[in-house]
Amino acid sequence: MTEANAPARAGAVLAALGIVLGGTACAPSRTTPRIQKVEPAQAYGDSKVILQIEVADLRASLHVDVDDGTLTTDALAVRMALQPGPPASGPAVPLKSLGWNGDQTFWAQAPPNLSAGSYTLTVTTPDGQHVTLPNAFQALGPDMDPPTLTLDPVLADSVVAEGTTKVTSVVADDGFGAVAQIHWETDDQTSGDCFAVRSSGTDVPPVVPPSRLTCPVSFSIPKFAADAPPDLLTKPFGFHAWATDTAGNPTPPLDISLQFARLPSILTFAGKVGALGGFQPFEVQGDYFLPGSQVLLDGVPIVGKVPGGDQASDHLIVGWTPPRNRAGAVQVQVRSEAGTTSDAVDYFKYVAPPNPREVQPTRGPSAGGIRITVKGNDLRPNAIIYMGATRETRQQLKYPLYTDAANKIEACLPQGSGTVSIWVYDAITGDGNLPMAFTYDDTYDATTSPLDPGCL
Numbered sequence: 001m002t003e004a005n006a007p008a009r010a011g012a013v014l015a016a017l018g019i020v021l022g023g024t025a026c027a028p029s030r031t032t033p034r035i036q037k038v039e040p041a042q043a044y045g046d047s048k049v050i051l052q053i054e055v056a057d058l059r060a061s062l063h064v065d066v067d068d069g070t071l072t073t074d075a076l077a078v079r080m081a082l083q084p085g086p087p088a089s090g091p092a093v094p095l096k097s098l099g100w101n102g103d104q105t106f107w108a109q110a111p112p113n114l115s116a117g118s119y120t121l122t123v124t125t126p127d128g129q130h131v132t133l134p135n136a137f138q139a140l141g142p143d144m145d146p147p148t149l150t151l152d153p154v155l156a157d158s159v160v161a162e163g164t165t166k167v168t169s170v171v172a173d174d175g176f177g178a179v180a181q182i183h184w185e186t187d188d189q190t191s192g193d194c195f196a197v198r199s200s201g202t203d204v205p206p207v208v209p210p211s212r213l214t215c216p217v218s219f220s221i222p223k224f225a226a227d228a229p230p231d232l233l234t235k236p237f238g239f240h241a242w243a244t245d246t247a248g249n250p251t252p253p254l255d256i257s258l259q260f261a262r263l264p265s266i267l268t269f270a271g272k273v274g275a276l277g278g279f280q281p282f283e284v285q286g287d288y289f290l291p292g293s294q295v296l297l298d299g300v301p302i303v304g305k306v307p308g309g310d311q312a313s314d315h316l317i318v319g320w321t322p323p324r325n326r327a328g329a330v331q332v333q334v335r336s337e338a339g340t341t342s343d344a345v346d347y348f349k350y351v352a353p354p355n356p357r358e359v360q361p362t363r364g365p366s367a368g369g370i371r372i373t374v375k376g377n378d379l380r381p382n383a384i385i386y387m388g389a390t391r392e393t394r395q396q397l398k399y400p401l402y403t404d405a406a407n408k409i410e411a412c413l414p415q416g417s418g419t420v421s422i423w424v425y426d427a428i429t430g431d432g433n434l435p436m437a438f439t440y441d442d443t444y445d446a447t448t449s450p451l452d453p454g455c456l
Contacts, residue, residue: 033058035133036104038121042138044177045114047246050098050208051137053080053106055123060100077126080108082119086134090115092122099204107206116141140176143247147174149254151241152214159234159259159290159337163223170194170215172243172251178209184241190219196246209246217241221260230287231314234259262288264334266344271321273349273380275429278323279303282348289314290336297322297348298330308335327352327378352378354424354432362437363444368413371452372397372438374422375408378429385411386423387438394423399454412455416440 036054043049060078078100081092095108121136155168172179178196185191194215197207222237239256266286274280282302284295294301294308295317301308302319309319317334324330329347333340356376364370374385381402388394397411409424422434 031057032129033123033125033131035121035123035131035136038133038136040176041136042140042176044141044143044247045110045112045116045139046142047112047178047209049110049114050206051095051108051110052205052208053108053121053123054104055106055131056104058104058106058123058125060126078106079124080106081122081124082110082114082137083122083132084115084117085120086118088120089117093119098206101205105205107204109206110137114139143174143177143245143249145175145177146249146251147172147177147179147243147245149241149243149251151254151256155239155256157257159261160221160237161339162221162260162262164221164339165218166221166239167216167218170217170241170243170254171212172215173212174245175211177249178211178246179213180209180244180246182213182215182241182243184215184217184239186219186240187236187238188222192217213243215241221258224262233288233290233314234261261290261336261338263339263341264288264290264293264336265341266332266334269332269344269346269348271348272346273351273428274321276324276327276350276352277430278321280321280428281318282309282321283316283318284309284332284334285316286334287315288336288338289317289334290338293317293334293336295319296331296333296335296340298324299333300324321348324350326350351380351426351429353430354378354380354383354426356422356424356432356434356437359422359434359437361444361449363439363441364413364449365442365444365446365451366415366417366440368415369451369455370413370449371410371455372413372449373408373410374424374434375406376424376432376434377407378426378432379407379409379424380404380426380429382427383409384425385409386425387414387416387420388423389418389420391423394421412452 034056036056039052076097080095083092084090095110098107098109100106116139118135119137121133123131150171151168152171153168170182170184172182180196182194196209196213237258237260241254242251244250264286265288266284269284271282300322303322304310304319309317311317327350329349332344332348355378356374358375360373381404385397386394395414400409400411402409417440419436419439422437424432
């Protein structure tokens with residue numbers, strides 16, 4: 001340092017010193033420190049324990065280097081110790097200082113093999129003050145218990161689909177101890193390890209061995225060989241995990257027994273169309289129907305002695321269609337413990353009852369013999385058209401011609417009289433009616449609706 005710069009730099013350092021001390025450099029204020037908290041408040045005593053100690057109104061010692069103009073602190077100037085008791089019953093146990101955050105948090109390390117019991121914490125400031133906190137720490141003696149193991153999310157003994165990936169976490173909890181390692185593996189030799197992060201010895205704050213360690217896990221379920229027989233429904237597959245703590249206590253293995261299976265496969269189903277009211281016979285044939293498998297229509301189980309239908313074999317489920325409140329095509333699925341398939345080659349279609357809306361012509365001869373056309377909605381092939389004054393006296397129209405895409409049916413007019421209604425009957429979906437839609441009238445225009453030889 002040059003002589004020209006020395007006075008200014010020294011002045012700046014002394015000014016900073018006065019600020020740090022909370023007053024002037026010659027007359028700093030003096031406040032009695034207070035121990036506010038110690039964490040953890042209890043721990044096993046057979047390994048080194050890192051304590052986080054909160055002390056208000058305490059500063060480490062200050063080193064001033066006038067040559068380079070720096071101020072540094074020395075946390076080692078604050079001494080800490082654990083004293084058995086109260087009442088005092090043995091020599092004080094010095095704590096190794098590990099760091100200070102520059103405010104009121106200090107970290108210190110207790111030596112291993114602390115005797116079980118309660119301890120008073122004593123903090124000695126750089127200027128010789130002593131402050132204590134009775135019952136600040138409880139040593140629990142040697143750690144004799146292994147960690148507990150759980151899976152999150154839970155992976156239970158169950159049937160799973162072949163070729164899928166399972167994702168979970170092994171969680172080891174050692175209570176007041178510290179977990180060192182988790183190991184897991186599967187029956188096909190997939191495995192993994194997770195280790196607690198260790199302190200480098202210079203970390204501030206120091207790395208504290210965790211009492212709880214979480215180990216992410218991901219593994220694939222095997223698949224059946226291509227030549228596996230179709231009647232082989234499941235195969236066993238195991239998952240295993242265990243952990244050790246820093247005291248060397250191993251957990252018993254956590255064993256999960258899985259059974260992997262192929263997804264159900266649909267080959268065919270009987271009946272492609274059904275009424276909204278449901279309750280028509282329905283059966284599905286396929287492969288790999290595990291016990292308890294269910295047939296679903298648009299996600300709704302079919303009706304049977306049990307929901308989803310009655311399983312006749314590994315290849316057949318029978319039941320009745322469930323009701324539905326709107327028409328349309330729905331997916332046919334089979335759901336088993338392994339999962340839900342959607343490989344049906346066709347859809348099941350819910351259809352509303354016939355809805356005749358129009359008849360052409362609206363008049364015709366009492367002797368019949370002309371061809372009339374009924375138009376409407378949901379007029380499916382094989383529907384039957386009737387005409388009559390009442391349901392009891394109605395007559396079936398013969399020789400129908402169906403145009404499914406246009407929702408119309410042509411048929412031959414029978415003999416009759418007066419004004420009559422039109423009915424369309426579908427054996428699956430039910431009846432539809434167009435009241436008082438046609439009038440027998442021999443004065444009708446025969447040029448627009450001539451007699452049809454096919455109707456005579």
